[in-house]
Structures are given as structure tokens and as C-alpha cells.
Amino acid sequence: MCPGKFFFSFRRGWCIAAGLALCLAGCSKPPPPNVLVITIDTLRPDALGLVSANPASATPVLDALAREGTAFTGAVTPVPLTLPAHLSLFSARIPHVHGVHDNGQTVPAEVPLLAETLRRHGYATGAFVSGFPLQSLFGLDRGFAHYDDRMPAGEQGWVERRAEDTVAAAATWLEQNDRAAPWFGWVHFYDPHDPYDPPREFWQPGPRGAYDGEVAYVDYWLGKLIVRARAAGGERPLLIVVTADHGEALGEHAEHTHGFFVYDSTVKVPLLFHWAGQVAPQRSDAPVRLIDVTPTVLDLLGLEPLPGAQGSSLAAGLRGGAIKAGPAVVETWLPWIYYGWSPLLAWRDNGSKYISAPNAELYDLAGDPGESHNLAGRDPVQTDRLALALAAATAAPAGVAAVSDNAEAVQRLRSLGYVGVGAPPAVPSGQLADPKDRIAQREQLRAADGLARAGRQVQAVAAFEAVLAQDADNRFALLRAGTAALQAGDTDKAVAHLGRSVQLEPRRAEARYAYADALMRLERYDEAAEHWAALAELQPRRPEAWFNLATALERGGHAERAAEAMAHYRRLKPAPG
Structure with a gap:
């Protein structure tokens, strides 16, 4: 009896201990994910097969990420220019607040950035950019322990690194990281930017075949990058975010590229979140904002928001809750900075869009997504309401790009x-x-x-x-x-x-x-x-x-x-x- 009792007690104790160990292993906080943010320069939502409903989609990788995660098909950038848009993405602030309105300006040292926060929380940080406007000399490298902005020789301001070379550099860094710590990687593809010159095998049919071919080329190499990122991460989960800094007009509103107007052809971008088991598979046309990305990433990771962030977290919506899109301020100062003409400011809210210009514009985006019927003269009440909302949103003192952060x-x-070099530029009047x-x-x-x-x-x-x-x-x-x-x-x-x-x-x-x-x-x-x-x-x-x-x-x-x-x-x- 005694040996039996002892054996029974031993087994019972072993089972309790083993069960407790399993519970601790299964119930403990999961390891923080690796984070891969991918920005594709000049990417229109309708370049994705998922949005264009193209049965012969040229973007199978992006479409798969969209199907398996949450896909926003009409996110809103605050500015259709590369450096200020990326700064808004990583600071959660609009240009009026962070002060950078154009490429070639310098990021103010006092603007906190996503990479700085993640690095403080133990993330290895690396960035791989493919276009001159994002080179480290402009200050967006802050917080990245490794910032690869090597470009091929070429005309200054127009050089770019092709997608395959950017992926090779990023993959090398990913594979060299210590798996004991999580990493945050940012990979920027410049290829869809004008001029369009994809490898011949990626050209697409139709009048915008060269542009769509650049997107198809990026999609192919994006697939290679994701395979390498997953392999380099081992068992650690992977949060992937894919978006763009702005779109491309491609002739809409007589604009061929971007930056001159604030119509949706250059303001709307795709935004994809993918994290298996954490982000619900769903598609939304809610006009969430580029400034919402950093608050969302930090919320998903359980980290504090950036000080002064103007964006809002979408994490609850990504997990299946209600998706709330806040009103958006959009601007371009390019007409003023480059030509001496009026800058443009816009307010987007509840399906309406007001553009502050010498000849004001008002559009019903639901009924007129192409923004071809200006209602400002016919609906002065709505025009005034949105104009007042825009004025209130930009009433705070304007930020100024750094003259020197050194x-x-x-x-x-x-x-x-x-x-x-003189006083900050005055607001044009x-x-x-x-x-x-x-x-x-x-x-x-x-x-x-x-x-x-x-x-x-x-x-x-x-x-x-x-x-x-x-x-x-x-x-x-x-x-x-x-x-x-x-x-x-x-x-x-x-x-x-x-x-x-x-x-x-x-x-x-x-x-x-x-x-x-x-x-x-x-x-x-x-x-x-x-x-x-x-x-x-x-x-x-x-x-x-x-x-x-x-x-x-x-x-x-x-x-x-x-x-x-x-x-x-x-x-x-x-x-x-």
C-alpha cells in the first residue's frame, strides 16, 4: 500500500508540476513581434489587384497580405510629398505641426519618432531607403541603429536604388540580427516614382503600363523580402505594415505626377496590416490616416504613444472592433515654395472635402469620388462649416523645419x-x-x-x-x-x-x-x-x-x-x- 500510495502521490505531484509549467509557458506574455514597415513610394490604391479587381492581378503578394490581414483601400496621406509624408507617418503629426513641408528640408530634432521608441524598448532598428529625399542627411534616420541609404551614382535628387538591391541589403541585415531580441525594419521602395522604367518583363498593358509595371516589379521583390524576414525571425511573430507616402495623378485633374494638388488621386493610399492571429482578415474603405500608423503599431505592441501624436490607434478595429476614421488635414506647399502661387490646404470629414484655395472647392466624395463637381458656390453653409473646422485644426502655431539639429x-x-539663413518663411498672404x-x-x-x-x-x-x-x-x-x-x-x-x-x-x-x-x-x-x-x-x-x-x-x-x-x-x- 505504501509504495502504491507513494507512486500515486508522486505521479500526482509530477502532473501538477508539469501542468503548472505548461500553464506558465502557455499563459505567459508572448514575445513581442518583429515589426516590418514597408513604404512603397507613389503607390495608388488602384494599382493593387485587390482594388482594381483585375483577374490577372500583377500584385499577388500585396493582394495576399490584404486578404489575410486588414486592408484599408483609401487611407489618407497628409501631404503628397515623400519626406514630409514619411515624417508624418513616423511622428503621427501633420506637417503644420512638425514643420517639414517639402523634400530637402531637415527634420526638427524635437519631433519624436517611432524608431526612437522601439529602440528604447529593446528593438534592433534598421532602415533601407531607396530614394534621395529620404537620405540620412535630412534627419529621418534618428532612432535607427542601421540606416542604409546607399544610392547608385546619378543626377542628384533623382537617383534611386532598385527594389532588388534594397531587398538584398535589408535581407542581409535581417539575417545578421540576434534572434533573442526583436527587430524593427523599415524598407522603402522608390520604383513607382516618376520616371517609370520597370524591367521589360514587368510591363503591364494599357496607357499606364509602365507605372503599373513598376508596382508589379516591387510586388515581386516584396515577396522575396517577406520570405527572408519570416525566416530570419524564427518562431517570433511578425507584424507587417505596408503603405505609401502618396499616390500618383497619372493625368487626373491635368496633373501628371504628384505634389501640386490635393485631390484624392495623389492623397489616397493603400494601408495593410498583417499579423497572424492578431489582426482580423477584413477590408475597409474607411479613410483612416497615415498619421494613425505609428499610434496603431505602438498600441499593438502594448507601448506608450508618442508625445504630441495627432493620429489615433486603429488597434481595436484591427482586432475586429469598430473602425473609426478621424477627419484629415491635407496640404501641399509645393505651389508656393516652387512657384510663388497659393499653397493648398484641405479638410476631409464625413465624406466631404473642402479645399482652401483662392477659389475654394467643396466635394461630395461619396457621390463624386473623382472630385469633378465643385459645390462650394452651391452649398455655402457646408463650405463655411468645413472651412471653420480646417481653421481650428491648423490654429496652433506652425512648426518650422530645422535649420540645423547639430x-x-x-x-x-x-x-x-x-x-x-534668415527668419522662418512667413505664411503667404x-x-x-x-x-x-x-x-x-x-x-x-x-x-x-x-x-x-x-x-x-x-x-x-x-x-x-x-x-x-x-x-x-x-x-x-x-x-x-x-x-x-x-x-x-x-x-x-x-x-x-x-x-x-x-x-x-x-x-x-x-x-x-x-x-x-x-x-x-x-x-x-x-x-x-x-x-x-x-x-x-x-x-x-x-x-x-x-x-x-x-x-x-x-x-x-x-x-x-x-x-x-x-x-x-x-x-x-x-x-x-
């Missing part, structure tokens, strides 16, 4: 005698041209720019000057006429156009660079140094700004100051070996 760079510039009324002139400028890109600089200068004869302070024409004249060897003409360009927009880095270059060629070194210093303050991590500043100072007879600037250049870009 205290050492600022101190060095001050020690060299340079005191800044007065009678400004409505971009709708200048679309024909913009097409003239696009044609002139095409001549310059084709190497026909003399003809390009003449074409730009034809626009300047009608619009003397057109900023785009001044800058491009100046750079084309410089490339054609007409330095005096270049200086005249570029000097006016800098005067009109002192914080335009591209204009500062071109003007300083022209002054160098005329051996006006002291003047050139002022503009290289201004460029270094606008883009403090741009090595060539400091190198050229040192060169101008040395040639101007300021050897000691030149050595100081060159020392800072070497800190940014140390000599090989």
Missing part, C-alpha cells in the same frame, strides 16, 4: 562668422495665384525642365525665360533657368537668375547650392562662402556643403577659417582607410 555644426558656423489657374504654365515649365534633363540647356534657358517674361518671380523658372544657364556656361545669366531665386526663398537648399556654385565660377569667393554656409546650416550633415565652404574660404584668403570648415567636413566624411 549643435556642433551651428557653433562651428558661428565661429566662422556666419549667423544664419495677399492675392496669390490659384494653382488651378496656372496648370497650363506648369506644363510649360515641365516641358522646359524636360529639355534641361535631356541636356538641351540653351533651349531650356529660353523656355524658362519665356515663362519669366509673364511671371517674373516664378521660383521654379528662376531656379531652373539659373541651373541650366550654369550648365550651358553662361555664368553671368546664371548668377542673375539664381540670386533672385535665393532672395525669394532663402531656405531653399537647392537654390543656395546652385547660386554658390555660380559665384565660385566667377571667383566671388567671399560671397560664395556665405551661401555655402547657409547650405550647411540648412543641411548640416551634407558633406559637400562643408567641403565647398572650406574651398571658398581658402580661395578667398581665409586659411584659418578654411581649415576649421575642412575639419568639420572630415568629421562628416572621414578619409578612406
Whole structure:
């Protein structure tokens, strides 16, 4: 009896202990997932087979993610430009608040970013970007321990890394991570951006075949990336988020690319969340916002929201609850920054859209998704209601893009005698041209720019000057006429156009660079140094700004100051070996 009782008691104790161990293993908090955020530049929702209902879908990978997770087919970006949209995505703030309205500006150091939070919570962080507007010198790398922005040689501002090369770089990083800790990877594909030139085997039929072919090419390599990411993660779950910074007009509203208007052709983007067992398979046309992505990711991970976040978490909706889409502020300052015309602001709420412009616009998006019937004149009550809502949403003091987030760079510039690039740009006022009324002139400028890109600089200068004869302070024409004249060897003409360009927009880095270059060629070194210093303050991590500043100072007879600037250049870009 005793041995039997002992045996029975032992078995019972073993079972209790084993059951408790199993319970602890099964009931303990699951490991945090790896997080993979994928942004596909210039991606329209209707480029996905899931949205276009194309039976021969060219996007099987994206469509599968959409079927297995939650797919938003009409999310809203706050701005149809690459850098400010990505900053909104990762900061959960609209451009009015974070202050970056254009590519080439610098992310303010005080704006908190998703990568910083995840890194503080033990995530390995890596980013792989494929287009010049997202290079680290603009400041979006903050929080990433590894930020791969290597681009092939090419014309500055238009270089891109193809999808297959970006995937190769990202996969190498993923496979080198320690599986004991979770990772957060951001992979950006630039391929669908203009100009469209997919590998021939990916071209699609129809008038937009080249654009759709770029999307198909990205989809193929996205599939390869996801396979590698899952393999690199082992047993750890994987949260995948796929979205875009903006769409592409493709001729709608007489706009061929993006950034000029705020119509839905460039404002609506797809947004996909995929996490097996955690995100419900569902499809929604709710106009959720790009600024909702970071709050949602942090909520899904059980982490605190970013300070100052304006977006809202969609986590409850992803788990099968009600999906709530907040009103959206949309903007583009490109017409003002590039042309001197009116910027555009829009308010999207409850199926209506109001666009604040010299000639206001109001659209019923449910009945008129193409935004072809302006109701502002016929419905003044609704127009005023939405205008007041937009004014309230943008009443807070506007943020300003960083002049420099590098205290050492600022101190060095001050020690060299340079005191800044001027006050932040004032909010435009007065009678400004409505971009709708200048679309024909913009097409003239696009044609002139095409001549310059084709190497026909003399003809390009003449074409730009034809626009300047009608619009003397057109900023785009001044800058491009100046750079084309410089490339054609007409330095005096270049200086005249570029000097006016800098005067009109002192914080335009591209204009500062071109003007300083022209002054160098005329051996006006002291003047050139002022503009290289201004460029270094606008883009403090741009090595060539400091190198050229040192060169101008040395040639101007300021050897000691030149050595100081060159020392800072070497800190940014140390000599090989």
C-alpha cells in the first residue's frame, strides 16, 4: 500500500508540476513581434489587384497580405510629398505641426519618432531607403541603429536604388540580427516614382503600363523580402505594415505626377496590416490616416504613444472592433515654395472635402469620388462649416523645419562668422495665384525642365525665360533657368537668375547650392562662402556643403577659417582607410 500510495502521490505531484509549467509557458506574455514597415513610394490604391479587381492581378503578394490581414483601400496621406509624408507617418503629426513641408528640408530634432521608441524598448532598428529625399542627411534616420541609404551614382535628387538591391541589403541585415531580441525594419521602395522604367518583363498593358509595371516589379521583390524576414525571425511573430507616402495623378485633374494638388488621386493610399492571429482578415474603405500608423503599431505592441501624436490607434478595429476614421488635414506647399502661387490646404470629414484655395472647392466624395463637381458656390453653409473646422485644426502655431539639429555644426558656423539663413518663411498672404489657374504654365515649365534633363540647356534657358517674361518671380523658372544657364556656361545669366531665386526663398537648399556654385565660377569667393554656409546650416550633415565652404574660404584668403570648415567636413566624411 505504501509504495502504491507513494507512486500515486508522486505521479500526482509530477502532473501538477508539469501542468503548472505548461500553464506558465502557455499563459505567459508572448514575445513581442518583429515589426516590418514597408513604404512603397507613389503607390495608388488602384494599382493593387485587390482594388482594381483585375483577374490577372500583377500584385499577388500585396493582394495576399490584404486578404489575410486588414486592408484599408483609401487611407489618407497628409501631404503628397515623400519626406514630409514619411515624417508624418513616423511622428503621427501633420506637417503644420512638425514643420517639414517639402523634400530637402531637415527634420526638427524635437519631433519624436517611432524608431526612437522601439529602440528604447529593446528593438534592433534598421532602415533601407531607396530614394534621395529620404537620405540620412535630412534627419529621418534618428532612432535607427542601421540606416542604409546607399544610392547608385546619378543626377542628384533623382537617383534611386532598385527594389532588388534594397531587398538584398535589408535581407542581409535581417539575417545578421540576434534572434533573442526583436527587430524593427523599415524598407522603402522608390520604383513607382516618376520616371517609370520597370524591367521589360514587368510591363503591364494599357496607357499606364509602365507605372503599373513598376508596382508589379516591387510586388515581386516584396515577396522575396517577406520570405527572408519570416525566416530570419524564427518562431517570433511578425507584424507587417505596408503603405505609401502618396499616390500618383497619372493625368487626373491635368496633373501628371504628384505634389501640386490635393485631390484624392495623389492623397489616397493603400494601408495593410498583417499579423497572424492578431489582426482580423477584413477590408475597409474607411479613410483612416497615415498619421494613425505609428499610434496603431505602438498600441499593438502594448507601448506608450508618442508625445504630441495627432493620429489615433486603429488597434481595436484591427482586432475586429469598430473602425473609426478621424477627419484629415491635407496640404501641399509645393505651389508656393516652387512657384510663388497659393499653397493648398484641405479638410476631409464625413465624406466631404473642402479645399482652401483662392477659389475654394467643396466635394461630395461619396457621390463624386473623382472630385469633378465643385459645390462650394452651391452649398455655402457646408463650405463655411468645413472651412471653420480646417481653421481650428491648423490654429496652433506652425512648426518650422530645422535649420540645423547639430549643435556642433551651428557653433562651428558661428565661429566662422556666419549667423544664419534668415527668419522662418512667413505664411503667404495677399492675392496669390490659384494653382488651378496656372496648370497650363506648369506644363510649360515641365516641358522646359524636360529639355534641361535631356541636356538641351540653351533651349531650356529660353523656355524658362519665356515663362519669366509673364511671371517674373516664378521660383521654379528662376531656379531652373539659373541651373541650366550654369550648365550651358553662361555664368553671368546664371548668377542673375539664381540670386533672385535665393532672395525669394532663402531656405531653399537647392537654390543656395546652385547660386554658390555660380559665384565660385566667377571667383566671388567671399560671397560664395556665405551661401555655402547657409547650405550647411540648412543641411548640416551634407558633406559637400562643408567641403565647398572650406574651398571658398581658402580661395578667398581665409586659411584659418578654411581649415576649421575642412575639419568639420572630415568629421562628416572621414578619409578612406
